[in-house]
Structure formats: C-alpha cells, structure tokens
Amino acid sequence: MQRFLSIDDVPDLNLLVDTALALKQDPLKFNQLGKGKTMGLIFLNPSLRTRLSTQKAAINLGISAMVMNMNQEGWQLEFDDGTVMDAGAAEHVKEAAGVISQYCDIIGIRTFAGLKDQELDYKEHVLSQFTAHASVPVISLESATLHPLQSLADLITIEEHKRKSNPKVVLTWAPHPKALPQAVANSFVQWMKAAEVDLVITHPRGYELSKDFSESVAVVPDQNNALRDADFVYAKNWSCFENYGKILTRDPTWMVTKEKMSLTNNGQFMHCLPMRRNVIATDDVIDQSLVLAQANNRTFAAQAVLKTILESI
Amino acid sequence: MQRFLSIDDVPDLNLLVDTALALKQDPLKFNQLGKGKTMGLIFLNPSLRTRLSTQKAAINLGISAMVMNMNQEGWQLEFDDGTVMDAGAAEHVKEAAGVISQYCDIIGIRTFAGLKDQELDYKEHVLSQFTAHASVPVISLESATLHPLQSLADLITIEEHKRKSNPKVVLTWAPHPKALPQAVANSFVQWMKAAEVDLVITHPRGYELSKDFSESVAVVPDQNNALRDADFVYAKNWSCFENYGKILTRDPTWMVTKEKMSLTNNGQFMHCLPMRRNVIATDDVIDQSLVLAQANNRTFAAQAVLKTILESI
Amino acid sequence: MQRFLSIDDVPDLNLLVDTALALKQDPLKFNQLGKGKTMGLIFLNPSLRTRLSTQKAAINLGISAMVMNMNQEGWQLEFDDGTVMDAGAAEHVKEAAGVISQYCDIIGIRTFAGLKDQELDYKEHVLSQFTAHASVPVISLESATLHPLQSLADLITIEEHKRKSNPKVVLTWAPHPKALPQAVANSFVQWMKAAEVDLVITHPRGYELSKDFSESVAVVPDQNNALRDADFVYAKNWSCFENYGKILTRDPTWMVTKEKMSLTNNGQFMHCLPMRRNVIATDDVIDQSLVLAQANNRTFAAQAVLKTILESI
Numbered sequence: 001m002q003r004f005l006s007i008d009d010v011p012d013l014n015l016l017v018d019t020a021l022a023l024k025q026d027p028l029k030f031n032q033l034g035k036g037k038t039m040g041l042i043f044l045n046p047s048l049r050t051r052l053s054t055q056k057a058a059i060n061l062g063i064s065a066m067v068m069n070m071n072q073e074g075w076q077l078e079f080d081d082g083t084v085m086d087a088g089a090a091e092h093v094k095e096a097a098g099v100i101s102q103y104c105d106i107i108g109i110r111t112f113a114g115l116k117d118q119e120l121d122y123k124e125h126v127l128s129q130f131t132a133h134a135s136v137p138v139i140s141l142e143s144a145t146l147h148p149l150q151s152l153a154d155l156i157t158i159e160e161h162k163r164k165s166n167p168k169v170v171l172t173w174a175p176h177p178k179a180l181p182q183a184v185a186n187s188f189v190q191w192m193k194a195a196e197v198d199l200v201i202t203h204p205r206g207y208e209l210s211k212d213f214s215e216s217v218a219v220v221p222d223q224n225n226a227l228r229d230a231d232f233v234y235a236k237n238w239s240c241f242e243n244y245g246k247i248l249t250r251d252p253t254w255m256v257t258k259e260k261m262s263l264t265n266n267g268q269f270m271h272c273l274p275m276r277r278n279v280i281a282t283d284d285v286i287d288q289s290l291v292l293a294q295a296n297n298r299t300f301a302a303q304a305v306l307k308t309i310l311e312s313i
Numbered sequence: 314m315q316r317f318l319s320i321d322d323v324p325d326l327n328l329l330v331d332t333a334l335a336l337k338q339d340p341l342k343f344n345q346l347g348k349g350k351t352m353g354l355i356f357l358n359p360s361l362r363t364r365l366s367t368q369k370a371a372i373n374l375g376i377s378a379m380v381m382n383m384n385q386e387g388w389q390l391e392f393d394d395g396t397v398m399d400a401g402a403a404e405h406v407k408e409a410a411g412v413i414s415q416y417c418d419i420i421g422i423r424t425f426a427g428l429k430d431q432e433l434d435y436k437e438h439v440l441s442q443f444t445a446h447a448s449v450p451v452i453s454l455e456s457a458t459l460h461p462l463q464s465l466a467d468l469i470t471i472e473e474h475k476r477k478s479n480p481k482v483v484l485t486w487a488p489h490p491k492a493l494p495q496a497v498a499n500s501f502v503q504w505m506k507a508a509e510v511d512l513v514i515t516h517p518r519g520y521e522l523s524k525d526f527s528e529s530v531a532v533v534p535d536q537n538n539a540l541r542d543a544d545f546v547y548a549k550n551w552s553c554f555e556n557y558g559k560i561l562t563r564d565p566t567w568m569v570t571k572e573k574m575s576l577t578n579n580g581q582f583m584h585c586l587p588m589r590r591n592v593i594a595t596d597d598v599i600d601q602s603l604v605l606a607q608a609n610n611r612t613f614a615a616q617a618v619l620k621t622i623l624e625s626i
Numbered sequence: 627m628q629r630f631l632s633i634d635d636v637p638d639l640n641l642l643v644d645t646a647l648a649l650k651q652d653p654l655k656f657n658q659l660g661k662g663k664t665m666g667l668i669f670l671n672p673s674l675r676t677r678l679s680t681q682k683a684a685i686n687l688g689i690s691a692m693v694m695n696m697n698q699e700g701w702q703l704e705f706d707d708g709t710v711m712d713a714g715a716a717e718h719v720k721e722a723a724g725v726i727s728q729y730c731d732i733i734g735i736r737t738f739a740g741l742k743d744q745e746l747d748y749k750e751h752v753l754s755q756f757t758a759h760a761s762v763p764v765i766s767l768e769s770a771t772l773h774p775l776q777s778l779a780d781l782i783t784i785e786e787h788k789r790k791s792n793p794k795v796v797l798t799w800a801p802h803p804k805a806l807p808q809a810v811a812n813s814f815v816q817w818m819k820a821a822e823v824d825l826v827i828t829h830p831r832g833y834e835l836s837k838d839f840s841e842s843v844a845v846v847p848d849q850n851n852a853l854r855d856a857d858f859v860y861a862k863n864w865s866c867f868e869n870y871g872k873i874l875t876r877d878p879t880w881m882v883t884k885e886k887m888s889l890t891n892n893g894q895f896m897h898c899l900p901m902r903r904n905v906i907a908t909d910d911v912i913d914q915s916l917v918l919a920q921a922n923n924r925t926f927a928a929q930a931v932l933k934t935i936l937e938s939i
Contacts, residue, residue: 341662344662359698359699360699361696361699364694364699364700365666365694368729369664369729586725587722589715589716590704590709590710590720591710592710592711596707600720605724605725608721608725608728609728
C-alpha cells in the first residue's frame with residue numbers, strides 16, 4: 001500500500017481488518033518496525049480523535065510523529081496552479097508538500113470540505129494537489145469527501161460486535177445546527193458496500209448523497225421503516241450534496257431516540273464523534289452505544305494502515 | 314496513587330517529597346518505567362512551566378507525551394449533563410474524556426476558573442466532569458481552585474532552602490491589573506497546612522480565601538506585621554472569593570519591595586510565575602528570589618507524581 | 627560551539643559544512659549522541675521548514691524536542707528591563723528564558739523583526755534578552771536581522787551544486803505584497819562573504835541593506851547586468867532598511883523570469899521559502915530550481931549545529 005486516501009487504495013480489505021484486530025491484541029508487537037522513521041501529521045482543520053489516535057498508532061510502531069497545525073503555525077497555502085500569489089497565501093502547496101516530504105517518511109493530512117464549491121470539494125482539490133506534490137506516502141486524516149481511517153475503525157467495530165453474519169446496518173441522517181461535510185457518510189457507505197453487511201440509508205428528501213457513493217444502496221425515506229430490524233444504527237448529519245452545503249431542515253424528529261432504537265433488532269448505536277448530545281441522539285441512546293469502542297479502534301485502524309505502508313516503503 | 318487532583322490524593326506526603334528529591338539527584342534513573350506508556354496533556358488554558366516541565370518529567374520516565382490545546386486544536390466542550398447541544402459546543406466531556414482515556418495511560422488536564430460562578434468553580438465542575446468520565450488516572454495541571462503540582466514544587470523548594478525547622482511562611486496577596494483565580498493561593502495554603510511550617514496569610518480586607526482553605530490559619534491584616542521574621546515570603550495575587558472574581562483594589566503599597574523584605578528573617582521570596590515585575594514585587598526582590606528554583610522543581614514534582622501513579626497502575 | 631545566533635558563533639565554517647554533508651550521508655549515525663537530552667523549540671512567529679527540519683534533526687540525534695508556540699500557548703512576554711508590567715505582558719523574558727533553560731539542554735527560538743524600530747530590531751532586542759537570561763546554548767531559528775540555519779543550508783546547497791570553484795552568486799531583491807524583514811538577505815550576505823564565492827547584490831534604489839552586511843560586496847543597480855553569468859540566483863524580498871520597514875516599490879519587472887535566467891551562466895535559482903509564485907519568480911523558474919534541495923538541507927544544517935553544540939556541553 002503506497003497511500004491511504006480511500007478504500008480504493010486498500011489491496012486486501014480482510015487482511016487490513018485482520019491486521020488491525022491482531023495489533024489490538026498486541027499493540028507493541030511491532031514497536032521496532034518504525035524505528036528511524038518519521039511521520040508528519042498536518043492539520044488544516046480541528047481534530048481530537050484523529051490527532052491523538054494516529055499519534056498513538058505511530059508511537060506503538062516506534063515512528064516519531066511531528067504534529068503541525070498548518071494555518072496557525074505555518075503559512076496560508078495556495079492550491080491553484082498558475083496563480084499570481086499576491087493575496088493572502090504565502091506558500092504554494094507544491095513547495096509545502098515537497099518540503100514536508102523531505103522531513104517525513106509518511107504524511108497524514110486533514111483538510112475539510114469548504115462546502116461552497118461542490119466540484120472543487122468532490123475532485124478533492126486540496127488533497128489531490130498535496131498528494132501530487134508529495135514524494136512520500138500520504139494518509140488521509142479526513143478529506144473533503146472521505147474519512148477512510150474512521151470507516152476502517154467503524155468496520156472493525158462492526159466485525160467485533162456483530163451477532164450474526166450479514167448484519168443490517170442503517171446509516172441515518174440526523175439533525176445538526178451547522179452545515180457539515182458529507183465525508184463521513186460517503187466513506188461509511190463506500191466501506192460498508194465492500195463489507196458483508198446489508199446496508200440501508202435513510203435521510204430527509206433533498207439529502208441524497210452523491211450517486212458515486214449511494215449507487216446500488218437501498219435508500220428508505222421513512223426513518224422508522226429503515227430502522228426496523230437494524231443490527232447497527234450509524235447516525236450522522238450531513239449537509240446537502242445537490243443544493244451543495246445547504247441545510248434544508250433541522251427536523252428534531254430525525255434525532256435517534258430510545259423509542260426508535262426499540263424498532264431495531266436490539267441494534268447497536270454508532271457515531272464517529274464529535275456528537276451533539278440530544279440533537280443527533282438522546283443521552284440514553286449514546287450512553288449504551290458503541291461510540292467509545294469506535295474511537296478506540298481508531299488507534300488500531302491507523303496502526304494497521306501505518307504498518308502496511310511501512311512494510312511497502 | 315490513582316489520581317492527583319489535590320493533596321487529598323497523596324497517601325504519604327513525606328514519601329512524595331522524598332521521591333521528588335531523589336529524582337532530582339538522578340532524573341533518568343527510572344527512564345524505562347514509562348516505556349510503552351502514553352500521557353495526554355490537555356490544555357484548556359495557556360501554560361508555559363506546566364506544559365514543559367510535565368513533558369520533561371514524562372520524557373525522563375520514558376513516557377510518550379501527546380500535547381493538545383483543546384480549544385484551538387479540537388472541539389469546544391460541553392460540561393453539563395442533559396444539555397441539548399445545539400449551541401457552540403460540538404463535543405460532550407463524556408465522549409472527550411472517554412475517548413482520550415483510550416489513547417492515554419495517564420491524562421493531565423488544565424482548566425482555569427471562569428471567575429463568574431463561584432459554586433461552579435468551587436465544585437470543580439469541569440475537572441470533576443472530566444475525571445468522572447475518564448477511565449485512566451487524571452493529574453491536575455491546575456484547576457479552577459487548586460494547583461497541586463505547583464504546591465508540591467513549592468514545598469520541595471521550601472524543604473531545600475529552609476534554614477531552620479518549622480520556618481515561618483507568609484502568603485501575601487499582591488496587586489495585579491487583571492482578575493486572577495484563587496487556585497495557587499488555595500492550594501499553597503492546603504499544602505503548607507500539611508507541612509511543618511508556621512503559615513501566616515496577609516491580604517487586604519475583602520480578599521479572604523474560602524474558609525475551606527483558610528480555616529485554622531493565622532490571618533494578619535497588616536502586611537508589615539505579617540512579614541516580620543518571615544523565613545519565606547510567597548506573593549500571589551488573587552481576586553475576591555466572596556465578591557466572586559472581583560478586584561477590590563490594586564493598591565501598589567502591597568507590592569513586595571526590598572524594604573518589606575528587610576522586615577523578614579532574611580526571608581526568601583517565592584512566586585509561582587508568571588509574575589508581573591514591579592507590580593507583584595520589585596526587580597531587586599525578584600532577582601534574588603527562589604522563583605527559578607521553584608520552576609525547576611516543577612519537573613521533579615511532576616516526575617514524582619507520574620512515577621507514583623505508574624507504579625500503581 | 628556554545629550558541630548559534632550568527633556565523634560569528636561558528637569556530638570552523640568548513641568543518642560545519644563537512645559535518646552537515648557527512649550527516650546527510652548517514653543521518654542516524656549519531657542517534658545516541660542526544661540521548662537523555664531535551665531541546666525546546668520556542669516560536670514567537672510562524673514556521674514550517676524550521677519547525678519540522680529542526681525537530682527532525684533533533685530526532686535524528688536522539689534528542690527529545692518540545693515545541694511551543696509562545697504567544698498562543700504561553701504568556702505574552704515583556705522584553706524591557708525595569709518596566710512596571712501592568713499592561714499586556716504577563717511574564718518577563720528573565721523568568722521565561724531562565725525557566726525554559728531548566729527544562730531544556732538546548733533552546734531554539736524564532737523571533738521576527740517588528741519592522742517598526744530599526745534600532746531595537748538591529749540590536750536584536752528580543753533574542754539578546756532571551757539569550758542573556760538563558761543558561762543553556764541558544765540556537766536562532768531566525769531572528770530580527772539574521773537566519774543562520776537557512777544560510778548554512780544555502781551554503782551547503784551551493785557547495786553541492788556548484789559546477790566551478792568561486793561561482794558567481796547573485797542576491798536579487800524581488801517584489802512582494804507585504805513588508806518583510808531583511809533577515810534572510812543579511813544572513814545570506816554574511817555567509818556568502820565567508821564562503822568562496824563571487825557575491826553580487828542587486829536591488830531597486832532605496833533597498834540598500836545595512837552597511838554592516840553589504841560592506842565590501844559589489845552592488846549592481848541594474849538587475850539584468852547583475853544576473854549576467856550568474857551561477858546561482860538567490861531571490862528574496864526585503865523591506866527598506868533606511869526608510870525602515872517601508873515598501874518603496876512592488877515593481878513586477880524585478881520578478882525573476884525565464885528570460886532573466888537566460889542571462890545567467892545556466893544559473894540555478896534559489897529561495898529560502900515560503901515563496902509567492904509569479905510574484906518573486908515565475909512558475910517555470912521555480913519548477914527547475916534548487917528550492918527543495920535547500921529545504922532538504924535545512925535538516926542537516928540543523929543537525930550539524932546541534933551535533934556540534936552537543937559535543938561541547
């Protein structure tokens with residue numbers, strides 16, 4: 001594996017999950033593998049879980065991590081080619097990615113969607129430019145349209161907690177006061193389609209995900225119908241894809257409650273965090289959920305990806 | 314020791330001081346003890362000494378430290394239970410503390426008093442909520458009402474520099490342009506009461522500390538009287554406890570000067586830093602003080618606490 | 627070597643360059659040298675290359691690095707002696723430098739010119755005060771008037787890429803939308819004067835560097851004339867020294883283009899980065915330049931300096 005920007009970079013999904021689960025049993029087993037190697041963790045946006053779990057994964061493998069908040073600590077970057085850089089941006093991504101590649105054996109980068117220009121976000125303008133000019137493997141720490149480390153952790157969590165083969169997994173939209181990217185939802189759909197699960201999506205009218213992701217997935221408009229017999233309920237807010245970045249509704253009846261969970265097959269609640277309590281889901285649902293298990297698996301997801309990359313460089 | 318939020322968590326004070334003094338003689342003696350262990354240093358407020366000395370203590374013990382400025386680098390936290398989180402806070406402390414506990418073997422957290430709601434601050438709302446939801450030992454890096462790592466360093470410094478048993482230690486209020494918490498003063502009083510010293514407090518009328526701390530301590534209203542024959546003079550500003558968070562006076566005659574120090578028993582001046590020169594005390598007083606010795610002992614205070622916790626987890 | 631604030635601190639320039647080149651061949655050869663040692667990297671201003679390359683250099687030598695953004699993470703510092711500190715600054719550099727010295731074996735500090743008070747900047751008020759009160763070796767990570775780690779990396783790059791002895795090196799001013807310090811230009815001139823090169827400076831009228839640096843260096847007012855037969859073209863913007871900190875022109879005809887490079891002896895383009903593309907130089911010039919080679923050498927410049935200092939403490 002030479003990079004990890006999406007599931008398409010994973011040569012063997014089962015092997016990656018197995019690697020993560022094995023590392024979870026013995027996190028320090030390969031703590032010499034990364035000796036003398038350095039990882040750069042570059043953040044263009046906030047992060048708690050990704051920041052700490054990826055650092056922890058690096059530590060477990062003996063990799064030295066250098067963390068940098070690009071906007072506050074470095075220079076504002078330009079991502080377009082050919083620009084006359086006489087405005088805010090002091091450094092071009094060509095130089096930034098090229099330079100960081102010289103100090104790091106692996107680079108992780110987080111860059112959120114701007115939610116203003118659908119085309120720019122969906123061609124992953126920032127991540128693509130960074131990757132194009134980096135000369136070492138790049139790992140996505142969440143990009144405009146995808147969050148593969150989260151999805152891998154989610155898949156591991158489902159593997160650990162499923163009580164039958166081919167469990168029913170429902171991805172449900174939930175309300176939120178602010179406009180959020182579609183990245184977690186897109187990515188979750190992509191990974192679930194590759195996994196042995198029965199995936200159903202439910203969301204209010206107008207919140208259709210890009211067909212590139214939702215194609216061939218059952219979309220059930222009525223949330224209650226969708227939740228029926230679910231083994232896993234994955235809640236997440238996202239803003240509109242078509243009416244790009246817009247909020248059409250904050251309808252609180254889409255919040256996941258204990259009553260809604262009672263429609264499921266003793267279903268287990270999941271969310272990527274951070275989560276607004278009593279907006280996305282009620283306290284009682286969250287307090288009996290898998291959210292901490294998911295967050296815990298972030299370490300081993302990152303560690304499996306780093307180990308796999310280390311072994312191929 | 315399973316946590317370090319106040320002196321009440323210390324099973325054997327003399328042993329802890331002795332541990333710190335022994336580590337100071339040979340800081341790297343236990344540099345394998347923390348191997349494979351990770352510490353999270355979570356800052357909700359600025360920090361210089363605590364940030365660097367606790368990192369240094371971790372390094373000395375072989376612990377990997379991950380530092381995070383929660384507000385700038387992560388998400389705004391909610392600390393109240395049952396809230397409908399539709400305003401600023403994106404993540405609840407239940408998740409944040411639970412998640413960080415999965416990546417760290419020990420967590421240090423700094424959270425200052427808001428100085429608006431006495432009850433909230435004095436029940437240590439933020440720290441208590443964090444600790445309640447953390448599943449690993451928590452160390453206070455200064456909380457709303459206490460700063461135990463500072464007080465331990467102060468006690469070590471007094472032990473090193475005392476010229477007689479039962480020295481007279483005077484805690485004197487000093488002026489300051491901004492409203493500051495009572496944490497350092499409260500904590501110092503708590504630790505001095507447990508030590509073999511003769512403690513006296515002096516402050517302008519209206520600056521009484523909470524009785525929970527000042528009870529059984531001599532309060533001498535006249536600063537000059539209080540300072541007479543002092544072996545150690547510990548200056549610190551704090552805002553009102555009763556008229557909570559208010560500044561009643563900035564009276565410059567409370568500044569510690571060479572003249573005032575001449576009233577003492579060749580007394581040694583102390584302050585926790587940061588300190589405003591020529592406001593808290595004059596240059597000549599500070600330049601012959603123990604402030605750097607105190608700051609140096611912060612490393613060994615933190616190292617003693619971390620070592621003691623490591624040995625019990 | 628007990629500090630590294632300018633070329634004046636270097637006892638043997640050839641030896642330092644040779645050390646850097648040897649480390650580049652085998653970066654981890656001395657990875658035990660810094661064991662048990664700690665370096666503080668203190669930033670009062672943004673940094674990408676210096677931040678990451680100096681950390682990387684420390685890692686390569688086995689030194690533990692602690693990075694701190696003083697203004698955002700710590701306290702606002704006072705640098706003047708005798709001040710009554712009742713305004714913004716909460717901590718005096720006397721305490722800050724003294725305290726950090728107790729946690730670190732080596733301190734690196736970055737502090738840019740304010741560009742308001744020439745005298746203050748050119749006496750290196752901030753760096754001098756910090757160094758005066760530090761009790762361990764201090765390394766400049768760029769100061770008000772100099773950037774020696776950059777200049778050392780530049781010299782190494784020229785040594786590696788020169789195609790003849792005594793190459794012609796042209797330092798040319800280039801336009802920029804914002805007022806920048808003279809530090810990189812001053813420092814480059816200082817180091818080139820000590821190297822075996824034929825140095826020429828070119829800039830618009832009014833952009834003369836301080837005579838302390840430009841003395842005995844040929845200044846050719848016409849850029850085209852200056853560039854003729856150049857082996858290396860080092861572009862950099864700086865604001866006025868005499869009309870201190872002012873921008874007199876943004877004349878785009880000073881931008882380095884392919885046409886201008888054609889006047890040179892197949893000259894190689896250099897810049898310290900960050901660089902505004904199509905303002906300082908055109909894309910085609912930058913894309914065939916040495917800028918990434920320079921940035922790469924930042925690691926080995928820092929590593930050579932750290933190794934030399936480690937061996938003398």
